[in-house]
Amino acid sequence: MHPGIIFFLVILGSLLFHIFTPWYWTDIASNWGSMDDTITLTFWVGGGVFIAVCLFMIYCVFKFSYKEDRKAEYKPEDKKLEKILTWATTLGVVALLAPGLVIWNQYVNVPKNAIEIDVMAWQWGWQYRLPGKDGKLGTTKVININDENPFGIILEDPNGKDDILIQSDTIHLKNNKPVKILLRSVDVLHNWYVPQFRAKMDAVPGVITYYWFEPNKVGEYEVLCAEYCGVGHYAMRGRVFVKNEEDYAKWLDEQETFSDLVAKQKKLEFNKTELAKK
Amino acid sequence: MSEDFNNNKIIHAQSSETIGGASGSPDMDYVRPAETGDQDLYHGHSFITKWIFCQDAKVIGVQYFLLATFTGIIGLILSWLMRLQLGFPGLAGFMTAEHYYQFVTMHGMIMVVYFLTALFLGGFGNYLIPLMCGARDMVFPYLNMISFWMFFIAVGVLLASFFVPGGPTGSGWTLYPPQSILEGTPGSGWGILLMCLSLILFVAGFTMGGLNYLITVLQARTRGMTLMRMPLTVWGIFTATVLAMLAFPALLVGSLMMSLDKVLGTSFFMPTILKAGEVLEYGGGSPILFQHLFWFFGHPEVYIVALPAFGIISDLISVHARKNIFGYRMMVWAIVGIGALSFFVWAHHMYVSGMNPWFGFFFATTTLIIAVPTAMKVYNWILTLWRGNIRLNTVMLWCLGFIVTFVNGGITGIFLGNVTVDVPLSDTYFVIAHFHMVMGIAPLMVIMGAVYHWFPLVAGKFLDEKLGKWHFWLTFLGAYSIYFPMHYLGFIGVPRRYFEMYDSPYVTSAVGMNEFISIAAFIVGAAQFILIFNIIKTLKTGKPAGHNPWKACSLEWLTPSVPPEHGNWGDRLPVVHRWAYDYSVPGAKEDFITQTTPPSEVANTEVEKT
Numbered sequence: 077m078h079p080g081i082i083f084f085l086v087i088l089g090s091l092l093f094h095i096f097t098p099w100y101w102t103d104i105a106s107n108w109g110s111m112d113d114t115i116t117l118t119f120w121v122g123g124g125v126f127i128a129v130c131l132f133m134i135y136c137v138f139k140f141s142y143k144e145d146r147k148a149e150y151k152p153e154d155k156k157l158e159k160i161l162t163w164a165t166t167l168g169v170v171a172l173l174a175p176g177l178v179i180w181n182q183y184v185n186v187p188k189n190a191i192e193i194d195v196m197a198w199q200w201g202w203q204y205r206l207p208g209k210d211g212k213l214g215t216t217k218v219i220n221i222n223d224e225n226p227f228g229i230i231l232e233d234p235n236g237k238d239d240i241l242i243q244s245d246t247i248h249l250k251n252n253k254p255v256k257i258l259l260r261s262v263d264v265l266h267n268w269y270v271p272q273f274r275a276k277m278d279a280v281p282g283v284i285t286y287y288w289f290e291p292n293k294v295g296e297y298e299v300l301c302a303e304y305c306g307v308g309h310y311a312m313r314g315r316v317f318v319k320n321e322e323d324y325a326k327w328l329d330e331q332e333t334f335s336d337l338v339a340k341q342k343k344l345e346f347n348k349t350e351l352a353k354k
Numbered sequence: 355m356s357e358d359f360n361n362n363k364i365i366h367a368q369s370s371e372t373i374g375g376a377s378g379s380p381d382m383d384y385v386r387p388a389e390t391g392d393q394d395l396y397h398g399h400s401f402i403t404k405w406i407f408c409q410d411a412k413v414i415g416v417q418y419f420l421l422a423t424f425t426g427i428i429g430l431i432l433s434w435l436m437r438l439q440l441g442f443p444g445l446a447g448f449m450t451a452e453h454y455y456q457f458v459t460m461h462g463m464i465m466v467v468y469f470l471t472a473l474f475l476g477g478f479g480n481y482l483i484p485l486m487c488g489a490r491d492m493v494f495p496y497l498n499m500i501s502f503w504m505f506f507i508a509v510g511v512l513l514a515s516f517f518v519p520g521g522p523t524g525s526g527w528t529l530y531p532p533q534s535i536l537e538g539t540p541g542s543g544w545g546i547l548l549m550c551l552s553l554i555l556f557v558a559g560f561t562m563g564g565l566n567y568l569i570t571v572l573q574a575r576t577r578g579m580t581l582m583r584m585p586l587t588v589w590g591i592f593t594a595t596v597l598a599m600l601a602f603p604a605l606l607v608g609s610l611m612m613s614l615d616k617v618l619g620t621s622f623f624m625p626t627i628l629k630a631g632e633v634l635e636y637g638g639g640s641p642i643l644f645q646h647l648f649w650f651f652g653h654p655e656v657y658i659v660a661l662p663a664f665g666i667i668s669d670l671i672s673v674h675a676r677k678n679i680f681g682y683r684m685m686v687w688a689i690v691g692i693g694a695l696s697f698f699v700w701a702h703h704m705y706v707s708g709m710n711p712w713f714g715f716f717f718a719t720t721t722l723i724i725a726v727p728t729a730m731k732v733y734n735w736i737l738t739l740w741r742g743n744i745r746l747n748t749v750m751l752w753c754l755g756f757i758v759t760f761v762n763g764g765i766t767g768i769f770l771g772n773v774t775v776d777v778p779l780s781d782t783y784f785v786i787a788h789f790h791m792v793m794g795i796a797p798l799m800v801i802m803g804a805v806y807h808w809f810p811l812v813a814g815k816f817l818d819e820k821l822g823k824w825h826f827w828l829t830f831l832g833a834y835s836i837y838f839p840m841h842y843l844g845f846i847g848v849p850r851r852y853f854e855m856y857d858s859p860y861v862t863s864a865v866g867m868n869e870f871i872s873i874a875a876f877i878v879g880a881a882q883f884i885l886i887f888n889i890i891k892t893l894k895t896g897k898p899a900g901h902n903p904w905k906a907c908s909l910e911w912l913t914p915s916v917p918p919e920h921g922n923w924g925d926r927l928p929v930v931h932r933w934a935y936d937y938s939v940p941g942a943k944e945d946f947i948t949q950t951t952p953p954s955e956v957a958n959t960e961v962e963k964t
Contacts, residue, residue: 079746079754083758086834087758090762090838099839099842099867102846108778110774111775112778115769118772118775122768125729126765129732129733129761130758130761132740133736133739133754133758136740136744137746137754140741140744141744142676142745142746143743146743147676147743148675148676148677148741148742148937148938148945149677149740149742150677150678150938150960150962151678151680152678152962153680153681153684154681157737158730161730162726166726169722169723169768172722172772173718173722175774176772176773176775177715177718177719180711180715180773183774184712199629218627218633219628219633222631259708262627262628263536263627264532264533264538265530265533267781269781269847274778275777277706278706278707280707281532281625281626281627282625282626282638282640282641283642283708285708298858300849302780302782302849303781304526304530304533304850305533306539307451307452307455307524307539307540308538309851309852310853310854
């Protein structure tokens with residue numbers, strides 16, 4: 077078989093695969109549909125270039141394959157053609173880059189009404205903290221973390237007292253309400269990633285990183301760690317429930333605040349000393 | 355007067371050094387005399403000085419090639435083991451998560467550094483630079499020999515890590531701290547230290563070789579070989595070496611600092627860390643700093659592999675399409691421009707690393723700018739085919755395979771370089787598919803094309819075409835069907851570096867695809883042994899190639915003996931009169947004019963560029 081035919085079938089196959097593939101986006105459940113749109117745009121432009129270049133190549137292979145009595149054209153340069161191609165490519169690149177930068181600008185600027193969530197990662201698990209009635213999260217320190225203070229909240233910080241602590245890998249989010257994910261890690265790199273939300277960012281020990289999204293589909297989602305974090309990486313999963321307002325409020329009510337925890341522990345301590353006295 | 359002016363455009367077979375003289379007179383063949391005398395070489399006499407501790411760049415090139423191929427085969431076997439786990443989890447009973455991550459790490463590091471880099475620069479660089487520039491050898495042959503043996507020791511140290519307590523490091527080829535030096539990652543003791551040591555040795559050895567490549571190109575070219583007459587292969591390897599000289603130091607200090615963090619307890623990359631309920635003695639360091647150092651090396655590294663591949667493929671296409679490379683000057687400036695730009699894009703590997711997100715704007719812009727010169731190169735390759743006289747032999751098939759895979763991988767690079775698009779795709783199988791296509795398969799196509807092309811020079815015999823075609827089609831179709839569908843796993847959201855997916859609801863549909871990819875990977879890997887069989891068979895029974903079997907223009911084919919002997923050129927160095935691409939010149943008797951042909955011999959031709 078002429079090699080050109082096989083190459084042509086490869087390109088045709090790629091195109092058909094793309095059209096009929098059963099493997100594509102997991103259904104989106106956040107505001108970042110614009111990311112999918114940028115990808116679709118890149119597919120059109122990039123895919124078009126790929127197919128055009130390959131078809132041109134295949135055409136050449138058919139049309140100009142070796143003949144003893146023919147001589148190739150002799151033309152070292154064609155300034156005009158090279159200029160046209162440079163500018164056309166530049167134009168294409170700008171067309172792809174511009175929307176990308178616009179959306180990135182949205183990605184790094186968090187809406188004012190976003191709820192902050194402290195996502196704390198370690199080898200290998202997650203836990204979460206939500207601001208209390210004051211709407212502010214208390215500051216934390218790694219060295220403060222212990223059994224009585226699982227999030228390492230600085231005790232002198234008044235904002236931390238009413239923080240809502242969720243010592244579980246499962247978090248609930250309010251539908252159609254933007255959240256700002258504040259990521260921190262106590263040991264190595266991690267990444268709190270839900271494919272349906274599209275967004276992600278690494279959790280880096282020593283600093284707090286962030287990203288935001290707005291969940292817009294009620295349901296249950298799996299959290300994956302998306303930055304290699306040692307041998308348990310593949311098992312570092314979590315869970316997100318996106319709930320409507322009522323269900324969310326009900327769930328939130330059942331959660332414990334930091335002062336609740338401290339009070340409980342004090343009581344426990346008190347009971348212990350009482351017991352010892354007796 | 356006006357006639358003279360017109361003659362500037364089409365110089366009738368005059369070399370640029372010509373000082374006047376009528377058409378056909380010997381004056382037109384004038385080339386400036388050499389500035390220094392001929393080089394005297396150390397000739398080995400014993401078996402050891404001729405073949406083991408040898409100072410001949412050609413032998414060193416072959417040594418590099420063989421050792422790199424050997425480590426490459428180890429990398430290949432590791433990839434089989436990974437695919438076995440991913441396609442058929444649980445089938446290999448011995449495979450624990452620790453093993454899996456160790457295989458992933460060693461596969462990555464071996465393939466990028468010890469296989470591709472060593473093979474392109476150490477292998478092809480050593481063999482081709484002196485021959486293509488018309489030099490007798492590298493300028494520092496002794497240093498060149500030590501360079502190879504440093505590489506040998508580096509490989510030894512790397513492979514030794516398979517046998518130390520805890521085994522090799524399993525921290526991913528990026529070696530990101532803190533996990534790479536903390537418990538919880540396999541090989542976080544001996545493994546990571548040996549990895550760092552091996553990289554340090556590699557960089558030291560590579561610097562010795564690299565200085566040779568650079569200075570040979572700059573200082574040891576023969577008479578008449580101006581920079582703008584050099585084959586693009588030399589331009590590619592030269593520029594890649596400049597990149598390596600500037601980029602490898604970042605890897606070196608990164609490895610050194612991490613070793614200090616591990617051994618002496620410094621905290622370059624280590625913040626306060628809580629592990630198993632205890633606060634470790636580290637504090638104040640930055641894990642992201644390591645990532646900057648790593649990728650300041652790591653991104654140019656991509657081009658250290660790609661630029662020689664660009665150069666080599668340009669030459670192969672030109673020779674076998676019997677046509678000059680289209681837009682030679684544009685090609686040279688694209689190589690240099692890509693090389694320079696490659697130092698300003700490294701953080702596109704770090705869009706979601708937690709660095710200041712505002713960097714995203716800058717690095718997305720620089721990254722997409724690099725697409726322009728890269729696209730120009732692609733256009734020029736296919737425009738070289740246009741109106742050529744294309745020999746559809748094995749070498750050309752590898753070239754065509756390269757164009758398809760490189761364009762495919764280049765375009766998925768535009769996805770990932772465009773910061774917003776990277777967010778959902780980073781750390782997924784899309785990334786795996788992208789970089790394997792663009793810097794795994796595409797350079798491999800070039801290596802294979804180059805092997806089939808230059809084997810007649812190195813061994814004096816043609817490789818078997820029939821076996822070569824089987825090798826090509828199995829590799830190309832197999833590799834394409836591994837990596838093309840793999841992009842779509844990334845769209846689903848399947849994260850990379852997962853030992854097992856369990857029953858995540860949205861990836862159950864991918865099980866069948868994973869099995870298919872694994873089977874394709876086994877076949878493609880096995881197909882590579884066709885080449886080894888082909889080489890053995892050819893050395894025994896292959897038909898002799900003779901002088902310049904492909905009818906090429908460039909100098910390496912014009913040595914007095916084939917294969918070339920030590921010193922390359924016999925009694926007299928060649929004198930160069932033209933660029934390396936005078937194919938199918940109108941008026942010439944044959945469809946090529948070698949670089950050493952003086953203008954007076956082809957006086958009636960219409961040579962446009964000299």
